[in-house]
Amino acid sequence: MQTAIMVLIVMTIIGLLFGLILAYVDKKFAVEVNPLIELVEDVLPKGQCGGCGYAGCKAYAEAVVLDESVSPNLCVPGKEEVAKAVAELTGKSAGDVEAKVAHVRCLGDLSNTVKKYDYKGIKDCTAANLLQGGPKACEYGCLGFGTCVKHCPFDALTMGSKGLPIVDTFKCTGCGSCTIVCPKSVIQLRPLGSKVQVNCNSKDKGAQVRKSCKVGCIGCGLCMKNCSYGAIKLENNLAVVDHHICIEKCSEATCLAKCPTGAIKKITSAMDLQEQSKEEAAANS
Template identity: 60%
Template structure:
């Protein structure tokens, strides 16, 4: 009994001794934090999306306050308002930020696509993609399991009844989290004034693509031939729209009318 008590007293004493040493060391080597860092952090959206290139809002706040070469406009979700606030707090100049929004490059809903097998695994696109590239015949299309929804810091995406994500442009901040997390890369960021988007991601040849999805781009080039401003070209069997030319010059996109599968669409439904 006495031995047990002695052991407890000894361990307690050792614990107190090392605790005091750590407390003294912590006080002695304490580094004062610049209070401006937390002030800047407070004006950031707190999405922890990493769009700024730093590991969270606090890391960016530290960088923009302590490093004169870090610009104040790296917070993409915060857009111009936050950029100006950070610039004012840090005494820097905020360059203009072009707003960008998430856009789905796939129209492969359950009505348009065929499947290779019935997937009954974890409801996650990354997991499904690891099994023969997913259940859909189209190896480039949206898997429809909502990984983008789960990872959107601003709740700007929801899954539609057709098993395709629906992006709320009013809530989307353009952080790019969904773009980076999607294993099929069917989400891309586009400019605010984008007119025409290609709702397809397939690089298969026309006959193969059409067999896998009725709404696929065939790479036929009809859209490119009918574009009066040479804003469309075909690369790897897929139509590519030059965003800048389309925005600056096109007022009446004939490519949408001519596309045989409806793979080209207005970015904003209100434009129709």
């Protein structure tokens, strides 16, 4: 009985001793946290998307508070509102924030493209891409397994019935998470006010494009020749739109009329589609 009591006393003393040592070490080596970091983190959208270039919202909050060279407008999902809040908290100048949304540069759905083989593997674009670049004959097209959809932190992407991702421009924050995970670099960010878009990512010459896809850009240059403002150029056999020139100068998209495959199209925003749905519903009521 006495032995048990002595063991208990010794263990209690040892526990207290270690507790005092740990308390001393904690106080001695404690790192003081700047309270401003938590305030900045609180105004961020918490998407943890990495669009700012840092590993999550907390990492960006630490950087923008502690490093004078880090801009307060790097939170893409937060847009101008968050940029102003972070600038006010840190005493920095926010500058302009350009709103962007994701754009899927491919119309090659199941009915328009040629397949090289039947893929039976994991339903993941990265995995499929490891096997001869995927099942589609076009080496640059969307593989259609929805890896971008799974990685969108704001649920702004859904898979359409024809095997291509669809962007909800109301939900899309332009964080760029989808652009990072796409093994074909099919998705890019475009300014929110863009008027036309090239729905193709192929760098192949026209003859090869026609063999693999009915709606791909064949690099004919007709859209470029019909643009009055020089907003379209051919790069690696692909028409590329300078959206800023297009937004600032163009009032009528003359580039669309001559495209033989329909690869370049006028952008219909989510708001336009919503208004169209309302009109149709009212007409049918």
